[in-house]
Amino acid sequence: MEGCGEDGQVKLLGMAYSPFVMRVRIALALKGIHYEFIEDDIENKSELLLQSNPVHKKIPVLIHNGKPVCESMIILQYIEEAWGNKAPNLMPKDPYDRAIARFWAAFIDDKFAASIRGVFTGVGEEQQKAVEESVASLLVLEEELSGKAYFGGDEIGLVDIALGGLLVAVQAIARITDSVLIDTLKMPLLSTWAHKFCKAEGVKEVSPDPAKLFEFMSEMRAKLTSPPAGN
Amino acid sequence: MEGCGEDGQVKLLGMAYSPFVMRVRIALALKGIHYEFIEDDIENKSELLLQSNPVHKKIPVLIHNGKPVCESMIILQYIEEAWGNKAPNLMPKDPYDRAIARFWAAFIDDKFAASIRGVFTGVGEEQQKAVEESVASLLVLEEELSGKAYFGGDEIGLVDIALGGLLVAVQAIARITDSVLIDTLKMPLLSTWAHKFCKAEGVKEVSPDPAKLFEFMSEMRAKLTSPPAGN
Numbered sequence: 126m127e128g129c130g131e132d133g134q135v136k137l138l139g140m141a142y143s144p145f146v147m148r149v150r151i152a153l154a155l156k157g158i159h160y161e162f163i164e165d166d167i168e169n170k171s172e173l174l175l176q177s178n179p180v181h182k183k184i185p186v187l188i189h190n191g192k193p194v195c196e197s198m199i200i201l202q203y204i205e206e207a208w209g210n211k212a213p214n215l216m217p218k219d220p221y222d223r224a225i226a227r228f229w230a231a232f233i234d235d236k237f238a239a240s241i242r243g244v245f246t247g248v249g250e251e252q253q254k255a256v257e258e259s260v261a262s263l264l265v266l267e268e269e270l271s272g273k274a275y276f277g278g279d280e281i282g283l284v285d286i287a288l289g290g291l292l293v294a295v296q297a298i299a300r301i302t303d304s305v306l307i308d309t310l311k312m313p314l315l316s317t318w319a320h321k322f323c324k325a326e327g328v329k330e331v332s333p334d335p336a337k338l339f340e341f342m343s344e345m346r347a348k349l350t351s352p353p354a355g356n
Numbered sequence: 357m358e359g360c361g362e363d364g365q366v367k368l369l370g371m372a373y374s375p376f377v378m379r380v381r382i383a384l385a386l387k388g389i390h391y392e393f394i395e396d397d398i399e400n401k402s403e404l405l406l407q408s409n410p411v412h413k414k415i416p417v418l419i420h421n422g423k424p425v426c427e428s429m430i431i432l433q434y435i436e437e438a439w440g441n442k443a444p445n446l447m448p449k450d451p452y453d454r455a456i457a458r459f460w461a462a463f464i465d466d467k468f469a470a471s472i473r474g475v476f477t478g479v480g481e482e483q484q485k486a487v488e489e490s491v492a493s494l495l496v497l498e499e500e501l502s503g504k505a506y507f508g509g510d511e512i513g514l515v516d517i518a519l520g521g522l523l524v525a526v527q528a529i530a531r532i533t534d535s536v537l538i539d540t541l542k543m544p545l546l547s548t549w550a551h552k553f554c555k556a557e558g559v560k561e562v563s564p565d566p567a568k569l570f571e572f573m574s575e576m577r578a579k580l581t582s583p584p585a586g587n
Contacts, residue, residue: 180463196462231427
């Protein structure tokens with residue numbers, strides 16, 4: 126993909142396996158924005174990353190005509206506003222519907238992503254608690270999906286991308302930790318949604334290979350939960 | 357204050373001493389939006405609050421023509437978008453500048469407010485660590501203020517309200533815990549900003565009385581840090 130043209134010069138600092146980077150790649154793909162993907166090394170962060178996000182030093186960072194935007198949900202809103210003339214709209218036009226979209230996006234980050242992290246990094250009772258919290262959040266989202274194809278209505282929108290970007294990682298975490306997270310019986314709407322989302326145009330092209338992500342995350346979890354070396 | 361008229365019917369569920377409610381009251385005051393303030397009791401939450409914010413069950417909730425909007429930073433953006441024709445603008449028009457405003461607002465919530473909570477509820481080493489984190493965040497904000505009267509430029513904007521809403525509480529927490537947070541010598545810009553912000557039209561009218569807030573928060577901290585009763 127080219128990083129220049131009518132969209133301006135667009136670069137994305139990221140990592141193919143990061144679910145937060147995935148969110149940004151989905152939004153860029155849906156809007157058909159060409160960009161240069163610059164893979165960063167979290168163990169050895171690049172000078173460009175440190176300069177572009179000196180406060181958090183985290184990916185993803187979108188660099189548009191030399192100016193960096195950080196934090197995945199802020200980047201999504203930036204993409205929507207900077208390329209507002211490009212279909213599809215990632216957010217509704219009505220102020221109330223926009224507030225509702227922001228509410229669910231924040232819920233996914235503050236509640237669901239936080240507890241999923243606990244499932245991934247935790248062990249024993251602590252992990253069990255994180256599984257219960259994750260399931261509770263998913264059940265709230267199941268209810269919110271009622272009567273709709275996507276959280277955004279008929280089309281993929283901000284909330285779909287917020288949750289959908291995490292999907293492949295959530296599925297890997299469920300397998301690695303032998304947990305039931307998106308339960309087909311208890312969450313029929315969310316299960317259908319997940320299936321449809323993963324196959325959607327703009328999503329499937331940028332999704333990491335589930336087998337490779339599983340392997341990568343299994344190694345990561347093994348490192349995180351192994352007892353410290355030495356004496 | 358009336359809750360109806362050309363602005364529609366506007367109600368705010370809140371508590372006079374909540375810094376997050378304060379953010380919303382400042383934004384409503386700056387835009388000159390009339391509203392009915394409904395004081396809620398956090399110890400005994402109203403049916404209206406539970407119905408309006410069933411997910412988090414927290415104040416503030418803005419109810420506009422019967423429709424609830426939750427979470428202070430989402431409410432601020434809603435106010436800006438729903439009453440976009442009312443001066444002053446709380447957010448810049450340029451998409452990049454908007455992303456930057458959202459970045460700092462998120463920094464204030466995710467980093468600063470989280471560590472300030474630790475100062476208020478913590479004791480000993482844990483509290484000391486929270487003080488150090490709070491000061492580190494404030495120093496980052498001091499740098500961001502460089503060359504500007506307000507975070508928003510010449511006028512109060514989203515970031516000013518995000519931080520400014522917390523100010524009276526931060527000052528009370530500093531006194532209660534005998535901590536130095538906004539250090540005049542190390543943070544001259546932030547100190548000047550804080551002074552100016554508190555005296556600004558639209559802010560001073562809705563600020564809680566510092567002495568009463570101090571008393572209220574002192575009692576709260578005493579409850580939080582006292583050893584559990586009974587055996």
